[in-house]
Amino acid sequence: MHEFGGGFHLRIKQSAEKAINRYMSNILVIEDDDIMLKAIRNILRKDGHEVLTAKDGKEAFEKLDNEQYDVVITDLMMPYANGLEVVSRLRANTEKRHVGIIVCSSVGNEETITEAFRLGADDYLKKPIMAGELMIRIRKLLANRSANLKLVTKKK
Amino acid sequence: MWKDLVDLLFQAYEQFSLLPLFIEIALAFIIIAIAATIFAYGAILYKRYRTYVHEKRVAFISPIIEELITDQVLLNENLGKDIPTEEIEFDKEALSNKVYKKPFVRQILIETLIQYRKNFRGEVGELLRKLYIDMDLQKDSFAKMKSMRWERKIKAVVELTQMDISISDVTILPLTNSTNPSLRAAARNAYIQLSKNEPFKFFDIATEPLLPWDQLEMFKIITTTKDIAIPNFSRWVSYSSNKSVVSFCLKLIAHYDQQSAIPAVMELLNNKDHYFRADAIICLGKLSAEVAEEKMVRIYNHQPLNCQVEILKAMGAIASGKYLEFLKTEFLYSSNFDIRMNAARAIIKHNTQNSRLLVEELMEMTHEENQLIIKHCLNPLIKY
Numbered sequence: 218m219h220e221f222g223g224g225f226h227l228r229i230k231q232s233a234e235k236a237i238n239r240y241m242s243n244i245l246v247i248e249d250d251d252i253m254l255k256a257i258r259n260i261l262r263k264d265g266h267e268v269l270t271a272k273d274g275k276e277a278f279e280k281l282d283n284e285q286y287d288v289v290i291t292d293l294m295m296p297y298a299n300g301l302e303v304v305s306r307l308r309a310n311t312e313k314r315h316v317g318i319i320v321c322s323s324v325g326n327e328e329t330i331t332e333a334f335r336l337g338a339d340d341y342l343k344k345p346i347m348a349g350e351l352m353i354r355i356r357k358l359l360a361n362r363s364a365n366l367k368l369v370t371k372k373k
Numbered sequence: 374m375w376k377d378l379v380d381l382l383f384q385a386y387e388q389f390s391l392l393p394l395f396i397e398i399a400l401a402f403i404i405i406a407i408a409a410t411i412f413a414y415g416a417i418l419y420k421r422y423r424t425y426v427h428e429k430r431v432a433f434i435s436p437i438i439e440e441l442i443t444d445q446v447l448l449n450e451n452l453g454k455d456i457p458t459e460e461i462e463f464d465k466e467a468l469s470n471k472v473y474k475k476p477f478v479r480q481i482l483i484e485t486l487i488q489y490r491k492n493f494r495g496e497v498g499e500l501l502r503k504l505y506i507d508m509d510l511q512k513d514s515f516a517k518m519k520s521m522r523w524e525r526k527i528k529a530v531v532e533l534t535q536m537d538i539s540i541s542d543v544t545i546l547p548l549t550n551s552t553n554p555s556l557r558a559a560a561r562n563a564y565i566q567l568s569k570n571e572p573f574k575f576f577d578i579a580t581e582p583l584l585p586w587d588q589l590e591m592f593k594i595i596t597t598t599k600d601i602a603i604p605n606f607s608r609w610v611s612y613s614s615n616k617s618v619v620s621f622c623l624k625l626i627a628h629y630d631q632q633s634a635i636p637a638v639m640e641l642l643n644n645k646d647h648y649f650r651a652d653a654i655i656c657l658g659k660l661s662a663e664v665a666e667e668k669m670v671r672i673y674n675h676q677p678l679n680c681q682v683e684i685l686k687a688m689g690a691i692a693s694g695k696y697l698e699f700l701k702t703e704f705l706y707s708s709n710f711d712i713r714m715n716a717a718r719a720i721i722k723h724n725t726q727n728s729r730l731l732v733e734e735l736m737e738m739t740h741e742e743n744q745l746i747i748k749h750c751l752n753p754l755i756k757y
Binding site: 250252253255256259260263344345346347348349350 | 439443447448452453485488489490491492493494495496497498
C-alpha cells in the first residue's frame with residue numbers, strides 16, 4: 218500500500234474534502250477541436266469548476282506532470298498522443314491513478330469503448346454530448362471518488 | 374506614344390518574320406511559356422491574397438461569434454430549468470448587432486453553429502438550432518440552394534440538414550436525381566435525414582445509379598439517424614428499374630431482417646443478370662429463408678460459378694438439414710476447389726448431430742486434399 222502513504226495520502230484527502238464540500242474540482246480538458254475545448258471550458262466554469270485545457274497529448278502530459286487534477290476529460294484522437302495513452306499513463310502513475318477520467322469522443326465502436334474502460338477510464342461520453350449529462354457525470358464521479366477515498370482513509 | 378509602341382511591335386514582327394521557321398516556333402513557345410508562368414504566378418498570388426484576407430476576417434470575427442454562442446447558448450440562464458427550448462428567448466440586442474448583417478460573417482456564423490451542433494445535442498443542440506432560425510440564417514442557406522453552382526447547392530443542403538430544417542420535396546427531390554454525383558449523394562443523404570414519413574421516396578424516381586460509396590454513406594445515415602421510418606424494401610425490389618437501387622434494397626432487407634420480403638427476393642432468382650441473382654441469394658441466406666432452399670437447389674446446375682458459391686453459402690446460413698446429401702455430393706464430386714470448400718463449410722455450419730456424423734464420414738472416405746479442406750473449415754480461427 219505504498220502509494221497511499223505520506224504526503225500523497227494527505228493530498229488525496231484534501232482533494233476529496235474539496236470535492237465533498239462544494240463539488241468544485243480541478244479539471245483538465247484535453248481536446249484538439251478548438252470549439253469543443255472552449256465550449257466545455259465555459260460550461261464547466263459555469264458549473265463552478267476550475268478548468269485547464271490542453272490541445273494535444275504532449276501539452277496534456279506537461280500539464281498533468283505539473284499539477285494535480287480531480288478529473289481529466291480527454292478526447293481520443295489527438296496529435297502526439299491519443300486519449301488511450303493519456304488514460305493508461307495516468308493509471309500507471311501511482312501518484313495520479315486516483316484521478317477521475319472521462320473519455321469524450323466521437324468514436325463509438327465497441328472495441329474502442331471497451332479498450333478505454335479496460336485501461337481505466339471511469340466514464341465514456343460519445344459526441345455529440347449533452348452538456349447537462351456531462352455535468353452530472355462529473356458530479357457523480359467526484360462523489361464516488363470522495364466516497365471511495367473516505368473508505369480508504371477509514372481503513373487506514 | 375502609342376504610335377511608337379505600334380511601330381516597335383511592327384518592327385519586331387518584321388524581324389520575327391525574317392527568322393528561320395524553327396527559331397520562330399521556338400520563340401513562340403518561349404513567349405507562351407513566359408505568359409503562362411506569369412499568369413499562373415498571378416493566379417497563385419491572387420488566391421493566396423484572398424485566403425489571407427479571409428483568414429484575417431475569420432480571426433477577427435470568430436471571437437465575436439464564439440462570445441455570442443457562449444453567452445446566448447452555452448451559458449444561457451434558462452438551460453437546465455425544464456423550460457421548453459422554443460420558449461427560451463435570446464438577447465435581441467446581441468442578435469441585432471450590425472456585424473451579423475454582413476454575408477461573410479453570417480456564413481462564418483453558420484459554419485460555427487454547425488461545428489457546435491456536431492459536438493452538442495440535447496438542450497444545447499436545440500438552442501443552437503433556435504439561434505440559427507432566430508437569426509434568419511436559414512434564409513441564407515435557402516438562397517444558396519438557388520445558386521447555379523453545385524458546390525453552393527451542396528453547402529446549402531448540408532447546412533439545412535445539420536440544422537434539421539425541412540426542405541420541400543419540390544426543391545430536394547430533383548436534386549436526388551442530379552447528374553452531378555456529389556450533389557446527388559448530398560441530396561439523397563439529406564432527404565433520408567429530413568423526411569420523417571417517407572425517407573426513401575426518392576428511390577421511386579432514381580434513374581441515376583447509387584454508387585458503392587454512396588451506398589456506404591447512406592447505410593451509415595440510415596442506421597444512425599434516429600426515428601427513421603423504415604419501409605418494406607421489397608416494393609423497390611419488385612418494381613424499380615434501377616439496378617443499383619434494387620441491389621441496395623436487398624442489402625437493407627437483409628439488415629432489417631424483413632421476412633415479408635422473401636417472396637419478392639425469390640422472384641429475382643429468375644432474373645437474367647447473374648450479379649443480381651447472386652445478390653438475391655446472399656439476401657435469402659441472410660434472411661435464413663428456408664422456403665427458398667428448394668428453388669436454389671433446383672436452379673443450381675444452371676448457374677455460373679459466383680451464383681453456385683453463393684447458393685452453397687446461403688445453404689450453410691439457412692442450415693435446414695434437408696439438403697445435406699446435395700452438399701455431400703457437391704463436396705465429393707465437384708472438380709472446382711471453391712465449390713468443395715464452400716460445400717464443406719456449409720455442412721459444418723449446420724452444426725447438428727447429422728452434419729457432425731457426415732463430416733466424420735467424409736473424413737474417412739475422401740482423399741487427402743478434401744480432408745485438408747474439412748480440417749481448414751473446422752478451424753474456428755480461420756474465417757476464409
